[in-house]
Amino acid sequence: MTSNSWEYTGDGHALAMRTGASLLNMEFVQFHPTGMVWPPSVKGILVTESVRGDGGVLRNSEGNRFMFDYIPEYFKSETAETEEEGDRWYDDKKNNRRPPELLPRDEVARAINTEIKAGRGSPHGGVFLDIASRRTPEFIKRRLPSMYHQFKELADVDITAEPMEIGPTCHYVMGGVEVDADTGASKVDGLYAVGEVAGGMHGSNRLGGNSLSDLLVFGCRAGLNAAYHAERTKDTARPQVDGDEVKAAAQRALAPFSHEGGENPYTIQHDLQDVMQRLVGIIRTADELTESLKEIESLKERTENLAVEGHRQYNPGWHLALDLVNMLTVSECIATAALERTESRGGHSRDDFPGPDDSWATKNLVLTMPDRANGRVQLDHQPLPVMPDELKTLFDTQSEVR
Numbered sequence: 001m002t003s004n005s006w007e008y009t010g011d012g013h014a015l016a017m018r019t020g021a022s023l024l025n026m027e028f029v030q031f032h033p034t035g036m037v038w039p040p041s042v043k044g045i046l047v048t049e050s051v052r053g054d055g056g057v058l059r060n061s062e063g064n065r066f067m068f069d070y071i072p073e074y075f076k077s078e079t080a081e082t083e084e085e086g087d088r089w090y091d092d093k094k095n096n097r098r099p100p101e102l103l104p105r106d107e108v109a110r111a112i113n114t115e116i117k118a119g120r121g122s123p124h125g126g127v128f129l130d131i132a133s134r135r136t137p138e139f140i141k142r143r144l145p146s147m148y149h150q151f152k153e154l155a156d157v158d159i160t161a162e163p164m165e166i167g168p169t170c171h172y173v174m175g176g177v178e179v180d181a182d183t184g185a186s187k188v189d190g191l192y193a194v195g196e197v198a199g200g201m202h203g204s205n206r207l208g209g210n211s212l213s214d215l216l217v218f219g220c221r222a223g224l225n226a227a228y229h230a231e232r233t234k235d236t237a238r239p240q241v242d243g244d245e246v247k248a249a250a251q252r253a254l255a256p257f258s259h260e261g262g263e264n265p266y267t268i269q270h271d272l273q274d275v276m277q278r279l280v281g282i283i284r285t286a287d288e289l290t291e292s293l294k295e296i297e298s299l300k301e302r303t304e305n306l307a308v309e310g311h312r313q314y315n316p317g318w319h320l321a322l323d324l325v326n327m328l329t330v331s332e333c334i335a336t337a338a339l340e341r342t343e344s345r346g347g348h349s350r351d352d353f354p355g356p357d358d359s360w361a362t363k364n365l366v367l368t369m370p371d372r373a374n375g376r377v378q379l380d381h382q383p384l385p386v387m388p389d390e391l392k393t394l395f396d397t398q399s400e401v402r
């Protein structure tokens, strides 16, 4: 996928799953609305939300400030109705409502996606983020110095003089290893998970900034409990490394060096990115997801015959060959769960099931890999714990006032 986390290869998710842990919520992937779309070498690098917070607006190729056409019913009461009101908000937040460019990430990302698909995108496949026509160069350089330098150095664009080209970019995966919230313990004895590799913490859509508090609070819990576990088991039988398994893993890892004329890992990575972007992106349908699973399966077959050149030291092609297995596993998990969840909720949007469905609010989708040898993932429905009444009342009240 186009991704600002484009170095992310799914190692943690896939390794945990192969060891016997379960993954949940893998269908929920967060797209950040504003990533750079040009030039290709920097595609996906994040453009901070502050640009919109400081007055930047989104425009399509016709110059329209299109976000006013995409205000969902749910957010109408707290969103400005006119450009004038939205503009007043920057100076007087008490008496005006927020401009629609500051709606939640998934709403803005979907709106941009729709504009691009309708043929109203920018030359390089995004839309325009314009702060140049709204703020002075001094203001922009003072408030957004790193964005000014990012665009100047990477794209040769002066954001004080011209609009930026931006588009939705894959940002965060809400899904991950199923853990006990108090200890970070997974289903595998001695394996603890926290942060982006863990699932469940952020529901279907993480709120901006909440990763930091997740890492601090649950990182502390998982770290302490992993240390307690190590202490508790120090005199008892620790898991033993099986020499044959290590030998087999080493053989598998080195195999691409001896496959002459095999597949290039970069080609497979490119093809996987294409499948995920085209068929498992922001807006999904059953047909496209079914097709994606077929294509992922065929990519898996092609990875059996990967070939790399050179030697083992500092060989990025070989590293990618090793990473591909995990990338494919994580992609399969996302597509499998996305196909199963026949509703739209948070970071998961289905064109064929456009709204949330209450029956899905009572369960999670859980993925496991019962047989490591064949690498197939298994999907199960798992009921969510029933919400205590006092919490439910609070939740319902909050929903009404939002």
Ligand SMILES: Cc1cc2nc3c(=O)[nH]c(=O)nc-3n(C[C@H](O)[C@H](O)[C@H](O)COP(=O)(O)OP(=O)(O)OC[C@H]3O[C@@H](n4cnc5c(N)ncnc54)[C@H](O)[C@@H]3O)c2cc1C
Pocket: 004, 005, 011, 012, 046, 171, 172, 194, 195, 196, 197, 208, 209, 210, 211, 212, 213, 215
């Ligand atoms: C551009 C951007 C901006 C963001 N801004 C914010 C923000 O303002 N506030 C906020 O709360 N969140 C933000 N986030 C989200 C947040 O940064 C991440 O969710 C968070 O850093 C995840 O932390 P982590 O420790 O779980 O994983 P990571 O920080 O990804 O750490 C995982 C580590 O594991 C290492 N690793 C991976 N594979 C292997 C392997 N096979 N062997 C050994 N090591 C390995 C990696 O090198 C890495 O060091 C942002 C994310 C991005 C991409």
